[in-house]
Amino acid sequence: MLAVVLCVFPASSELQVEMGFKSFGSSCDRSEECNRNLWLECYQGKCNCTKPSETIYDQRIDRCTGKFGSSCFQWGVGPYCQENSICKLVPQSEFTTGPFKKTRAQYHGQCQAPESQFHQDCDDTREGSKCAEGMACRRGKCDCNPDHRQYYDETRQKCSISPGGRCNMRWDSRCGNNSICTPNNKDRSVYSCQCSSDSELDEDSNQCKIRYLGRCNSLNRECNPDKYLNCLDGICICRNPLNHKYSLRRQICMTLVGSSCNHPIGKVDKTPTETKVLNETKGPPCTENADCLNGKCECSGNYFETPDRTCQRDIPYESACEDGQCNNYKGMVCRQGKCSCFDQNNMLYQDKHKACLAQLGSACGKVTIDGFNNNQQIWIGCARPATCAETTSGTFKCLS
DSSP: OOOOOOOOOOOHHHHHHHTTOBOTTOBOSSGGGBOGGGTEEEETTEEEESSTTTEEEETTTTEEEEOTTSBOOTTSSSOEEOTTOEEEEOOGGGOOSSTTTTSOTTOOEEEEOOOBOTTSBOOTTSTTOOBOTTEEEETTEEEEOGGGTEEEETTTTEEEEOTTOBOOGGGGGGBOTTEEEEEOSSOTTOEEEEEOTTEEEETTTTEEEEOTTOBOBTTTBOBOGGGTEEEETTEEEESSTTTEEEETTTTEEEEOTTSBOOOOSSOOOOOHHHHHHHHHHHOOOBOTTEEEETTEEEEOTTEEEOTTSOEEEOOOTTOBOOTTOSOGGGTEEEETTEEEESSTTTEEEETTTTEEEEOTTSBOEEEEOTTTTTTOEEEEEEOTTOEEEEOTTSOEEEEO
């Protein structure tokens, strides 16, 4: 019958004590007599800490620990740090002192005072009360440095650089959410934090927020509240899609005609937090050329409501115009400074209907041409007796 014997060994420091290794302060003739697991060696006839100028004995834990500024073992295998200090990971190239600075690569640690965090008490003149990296002690509290255009990011729990603030490509992570460290156009050696391509500057918070139709989440990709955007199914769109529409020209969500409104006229002088709350409660402004009257958006004088619930100026046929002013819902566009038919070969203006109408066999319905007038749709009706009907191929034409 095979017997299995399980041997349990004590921890290495305990094992050395049991094997007769001497403790701190004991008399010795050579270093092999001292407990090396406690980082002791024979020094001037006594078991003392390795390199006393850089290590110190801590009676609380019965072992030698690293002094402030000396190297330490980040993984807890070697000397600990003295009381009221921590072993902080630092690049190996920064080691200039310590008995282990030339040893194996895992010894990437330095004994440093514990750092005060954001809004904690601090004192730059006293060890153990200095602020964490990236913060400054201001009036006895750790704070981000406003002179360097920094702010405290609650999500990341660190000071981040605001858009426009100077940065270094090696520390790209210091830029705030949705921004990247980018070289200056004029001087490529100068870098600053700039909003990424799918984000834009929210002036109220001075942070980069995701723009219209960008991918979003609730953690670190917040939609721009200044544009009245909300994250719906992971996409930034207008807060109430049935009553709001994003204006490509104004680059903001706007309330459609007939919808409820209570947005104040003009810029409101509020703090960023108050402005955000105000935007959430007041809602977007009325669509262009509309006013908020009696709690509803209504078209201003000389403008009419379109089928899309926007407002358009009703400029007569062949009257002077500027781009985008002619009645697209009556088949007209601004051509050479005058309102004329969208297609002069297949459409004719009929004074009876005050509209340009397509002839028999021509295309009709809502027509969109990519890039034309911000993808504005042209509504094309048919001249009687023709009507706009769907063909077998799925297109719409004026048929008799």
